[in-house]
Structure formats: structure tokens, C-alpha cells
Amino acid sequence: MTASPADLQADPQTELQIDRPSVTDGAALWRIARDSxxxxxxxSYSYLLWCRDFAATSAVARDGRGEPVGFVTGYVRPDRPHTLLVWQVAVDASHRGRGLAGTLLDGLVARTAAEHRITSVETTITPGNTASERLFAAFAERHGATVEREVLFDTRLFPDGPHDPEVLYRIGPLTP
Structure with a gap:
């Protein structure tokens, strides 16, 4: 899939391009997530599917060579069609510390708000993930939104060994 010019967004701070992911980005997104x-x-299969089936509600940042260096994956909740659930946010180590995760998140939410009338964002964060906590708190502040938190999935629900609880962050209503 080739992104249309309307999908591309230049980030003047970093001179990166932000657009929708394509299936050919799946392996790079998997590597960025792994290396995080x-x-x-x-x-790796799930990242390929994500780039195919949820490209409209996800974003990828590309360097000057067109290689992915960061991404945000998300989807519109079927039972809450004005809510974007952000699944994962990751930035390659060589591009961290420049605000790229926030730029990706803002761009994705702006695009999905225009296309799907998104008014709120949800995500889950494990306790102690201070980088994600800061990212989403700053996002809420930039958008004049409140943040509500509650445990969505307790530790005992995970069948594959010890896992921290997943805390649901509800952010909204969003203002432009």
C-alpha cells in the first residue's frame, strides 16, 4: 500500500515522515517492539496483520530513507465507535528523546478524529512504565482532557506466567 499525499505528514522537528503503515513495514515494527x-x-505475524487490517488507525514514522523508526498501533473500539484504543507505541532507540512518540500519537489521533469522530483515547499501561505514563499524561494535557485509571486486566488473568496488571487509561473528551 502506498500512502497518499494526504496521509503523509512531515515532522519539521525531526524531518521524519509520518504516515500509515503497510504490510511491508510489519517486520520493522516487530523489530522495533522487540528491541524496545x-x-x-x-x-511477527500479528504485526503483519496489524499493518494490513488496522493501518487506518495506526501510524509509522519513517527516516529519510523511508525506513520505519517508530510506530503507534491502535483500533477503533467496536462497542465505542468514538474511542481509539492505542495498542502499542514504540520508537527506535536511535530516535528516542526527541518527542517522536508524542508527535506520532498526536498525528494519529488527529487523523482518526477526522475520519472516525474520535472523542477519547484508551490505552493500557503496566505499573512502573513511567515513559508511557508521561507520554499519555502529556497527551491528555495537550488536548485538555482528563485521565481516568482503573485496572482492566488483573495479574491473575494472564495464563502465560507472571504479568503485571494492565491499567486502563481513559483520556477524554479531547479538544482540538
Whole structure:
């Protein structure tokens, strides 16, 4: 899939391009997630499917060579069609510390708000993931939104060994 000019967004701070992911980006997104050492790593197959089936509600940042250096994956909740659930946010180590995650998140939410009338964002964060906590708190502040938190999935629900609880962050209503 080739992104249309309307999908491309230049980030003047970093001179990166932000657009929708394509299936050919799946392997790079998997590597960025793996190398983050902070995310639950899904199968490489799931990243390929994500780039195919949820490209409209996801974003990828590309360097000057067109290589992915960061991403945000998300989807519109079927039972809450004005809510974007952000699944994962990751930035390659060589591009961290420049505000790229926030730029990706803002761009994705702006695009999905225009296309799907999104008024709120949800995500889950494990306790102690201060980078994600800061990212989403700053996002809420930039958008004049409140943040509500509650445990969505308790530790005992995870069948594959010890896992921290996943705390649901509800952010909204969003203002432009």
C-alpha cells in the first residue's frame, strides 16, 4: 500500500515522515517492539496483520530513507465507535528523546478524529512504565482532557506466567 499525499505528514522537528503503515513495514515494527525491551512482543505475524487490517488507525514514522523508526498501533473500539484504543507505541532507540512518540500519537489521533469522530483515547499501561505514563499524561494535557485509571486486566488473568496488571487509561473528551 502506498500512502497518499494526504496521509503523509512531515515532522519539521525531526524531518521524519509520518504516515500509515503497510504490510511491508510489519517486520520493522516487530523489530522495533522487540528491541524496545518494554513492550509485550507479539508474533511477527500479528504485526503483519496489524499493518494490513488496522493501518487506518495506526501510524509509522519513517527516516529519510523511508525506513520505519517508530510506530503507534491502535483500533477503533467496536462497542465505542468514538474511542481509539492505542495498542502499542514504540520508537527506535536511535530516535528516542526527541518527542517522536508524542508527535506520532498526536498525528494519529488527529487523523482518526477526522475520519472516525474520535472523542477519547484508551490505552493500557503496566505499573512502573513511567515513559508511557508521561507520554499519555502529556497527551491528555495537550488536548485538555482528563485521565481516568482503573485496572482492566488483573495479574491473575494472564495464563502465560507472571504479568503485571494492565491499567486502563481513559483520556477524554479531547479538544482540538
Amino acid at each position: 525491551k518494554a513492550l509485550d512482543l507479539n508474533s
